[in-house]
Amino acid sequence: MLYHQLSRIRGQLAKRDLSVSDGLLLALRALRGRFSENRLTWLNRELLGYRPEDLETLGEKDAKRGSLSKIVLMWAPPKKPEVEAPSYRFLAGTWGRMDANGRLSKVAEPQLIEKSIFCNIGIQQLEAQLSEMEDPMEGLFSMSFDRDTGAEFYCYSKELVRIQEAVREKLLQFIDDSIEELNLSPTSEG
Numbered sequence: 039m040l041y042h043q044l045s046r047i048r049g050q051l052a053k054r055d056l057s058v059s060d061g062l063l064l065a066l067r068a069l070r071g072r073f074s075e076n077r078l079t080w081l082n083r084e085l086l087g088y089r090p091e092d093l094e095t096l097g098e099k100d101a102k103r104g105s106l107s108k109i110v111l112m113w114a115p116p117k118k119p120e121v122e123a124p125s126y127r128f129l130a131g132t133w134g135r136m137d138a139n140g141r142l143s144k145v146a147e148p149q150l151i152e153k154s155i156f157c158n159i160g161i162q163q164l165e166a167q168l169s170e171m172e173d174p175m176e177g178l179f180s181m182s183f184d185r186d187t188g189a190e191f192y193c194y195s196k197e198l199v200r201i202q203e204a205v206r207e208k209l210l211q212f213i214d215d216s217i218e219e220l221n222l223s224p225t226s227e228g
Contacts, residue, residue: 083160084205093158126200126208
């Protein structure tokens, strides 16, 4: 039964007949009780968003890799993260302001030199944002606001589509791995 449920979710995701957020929710429900809550944390974070404590050590890890990506958060992160923040969630863009004619002018503030930020919103919210856009592959999207300068971090909305597709692919792999790990088959009772 579980094999068929997971296979149906996987098939609908692969054909794009199921939203990524619905796929995450259904997989989470199907696998709850089969895996520890810690193992299912990734599904939850992708669905609802990453918390400050999940992102605490991200800046340190990026610095060790040679990339100083800025994480823009409106709250102070507590201690130990439960899950590592995935690199596919970094958005490429620029800090700027929209002028009266709707044109983006870049901001040259020293504290806003970073060209990428971590997208901590969940897939549920990300898909809602995409559904409101006329052309999700061409529009500009404001992801963050810097109170000190009044600048916003803008990226092309195709960056959000890229994150959505990355999560879709990772979810498909997660389902495949779960089926294999639980030794599920079309004839198993699981």
